[in-house]
Amino acid sequence: MADYVSMAKEPTNEERADRIDTVMQAYCLTLEGRDFEGDEDDVKDMLTDLMHFCERMEIDFEENLRVARDNYQHERETEN
Numbered sequence: 001m002a003d004y005v006s007m008a009k010e011p012t013n014e015e016r017a018d019r020i021d022t023v024m025q026a027y028c029l030t031l032e033g034r035d036f037e038g039d040e041d042d043v044k045d046m047l048t049d050l051m052h053f054c055e056r057m058e059i060d061f062e063e064n065l066r067v068a069r070d071n072y073q074h075e076r077e078t079e080n
Contacts, residue, residue: 013079 054061
């Protein structure tokens with residue numbers, strides 16, 4: 001019997017982007033009580049806060065960013 005993870009349908013890159021839109025909306029509401037409207041400064045602020053969070057949690061941000069870049073490239077290349 002296959003486990004749940006291997007049976008789950010991979011999300012599309014559009015679905016992946018939609019998930020982050022939800023995260024950015026919540027982040028901006030928490031930060032300034034407003035909607036996210038595509039401001040690059042909000043993305044920079046969120047990434048900076050994530051770096052602080054990783055430091056506090058003793059998570060290697062740079063290594064995870066490296067892996068994320070590899071995953072992103074693979075997902076872009078394999079999506080039809």
